[in-house]
Amino acid sequence: MTEGRTEGGQDARAGRRGLILILSSPSGAGKTTLTRAIATDGGWGLDLSISVTTRARRPSEIDGRHYRFIDREAFEDLRARDDLLEWAEVHGNFYGTPRRPVEKTLAQGRDMIFDIDYQGTRQVRQRLQEDVVTVFILPPSFSELRQRLERRAEDSPETIERRLANARNEMQRWSEYDYVIVNDDLDESFRSLQAILTAERLKRSRRTGLPAFVDGLLAEAGRPG
Numbered sequence: 104m105t106e107g108r109t110e111g112g113q114d115a116r117a118g119r120r121g122l123i124l125i126l127s128s129p130s131g132a133g134k135t136t137l138t139r140a141i142a143t144d145g146g147w148g149l150d151l152s153i154s155v156t157t158r159a160r161r162p163s164e165i166d167g168r169h170y171r172f173i174d175r176e177a178f179e180d181l182r183a184r185d186d187l188l189e190w191a192e193v194h195g196n197f198y199g200t201p202r203r204p205v206e207k208t209l210a211q212g213r214d215m216i217f218d219i220d221y222q223g224t225r226q227v228r229q230r231l232q233e234d235v236v237t238v239f240i241l242p243p244s245f246s247e248l249r250q251r252l253e254r255r256a257e258d259s260p261e262t263i264e265r266r267l268a269n270a271r272n273e274m275q276r277w278s279e280y281d282y283v284i285v286n287d288d289l290d291e292s293f294r295s296l297q298a299i300l301t302a303e304r305l306k307r308s309r310r311t312g313l314p315a316f317v318d319g320l321l322a323e324a325g326r327p328g
């Protein structure tokens with residue numbers, strides 16, 4: 104039920120700070136699949152951050168939906184104007200998170216989800232600290248990682264090799280993250296992600312409305328019959 108997951112129930116009674124859920128993984132482990140699954144299921148009330156990138160668009164990608172595809176000069180402009188919350192060079196391309204949509208969403212008390220690499224995660228963590236929840240996605244095996252990139256069939260063989268070569272470095276970042284999901288069975292991974300989000304939303308430290316709510320309970324408890 105949509106209501107119980109976001110605005111209703113716990114949150115309506117107690118109020119809550121917004122959070123940013125970050126998913127990272129080596130290329131092909133499944134972070135895009137999981138990110139899109141939870142963001143497009145409107146019941147979870149998560150806004151997806153659309154990054155800018157200088158990488159070439161893949162055949163299945165839509166400009167403005169998967170990424171905003173821009174050239175190097177436009178990227179440099181955004182950086183120079185401090186319009187990026189974070190940015191990084193990954194697999195020889197530049198990627199960044201536009202700052203304004205994030206500020207707007209958080210100001211509205213809504214949650215966001217980012218699909219960014221470990222370098223960007225460090226920057227966001229430094230800026231937003233406890234409002235950030237990080238999840239690292241691992242493949243069940245390296246051979247499965249290769250097969251997923253090949254089955255996805257969106258990249259040239261050279262691009263796939265480059266991504267696999269970088270995977271070793273990326274996988275070593277797992278210990279910097281709050282949670283780790285080994286993405287073997289997709290449904291099970293999706294359930295794990297939902298469980299993480301649910302638990303993080305219930306954290307006492309995020310629930311800014313709790314003191315007033317409990318004061319009300321105590322006042323009620325102190326009134327005769």
Ligand SMILES: Nc1nc2c(ncn2[C@@H]2O[C@H](COP(=O)(O)OP(=O)(O)O)[C@@H](O)[C@H]2O)c(=O)[nH]1
Nearest residue numbers: 130131154190191193198199200218219220223
């Ligand atoms: N720092 C940072 N990394 C990003 C951003 N957008 C995407 N990435 C990362 O860049 C890497 C490459 O992404 P992509 O080209 O879509 O390839 P894929 O990982 O094979 O799907 C992944 O690790 C993404 O998480 C961003 O805005 N900032």
Ligand SMILES: Nc1ncnc2c1ncn2[C@@H]1O[C@H](COP(=O)(O)OP(=O)(O)O)[C@@H](O)[C@H]1O
Nearest residue numbers: 130131132133134135136251255286287288289
């Ligand atoms: N648990 C899974 N089992 C099998 N295939 C998967 C699983 N998760 C994702 N995939 C597939 O693997 C490929 C890579 O997933 P993707 O989400 O694009 O990875 P990433 O964003 O980490 O590069 C896609 O074709 C996707 O459909």
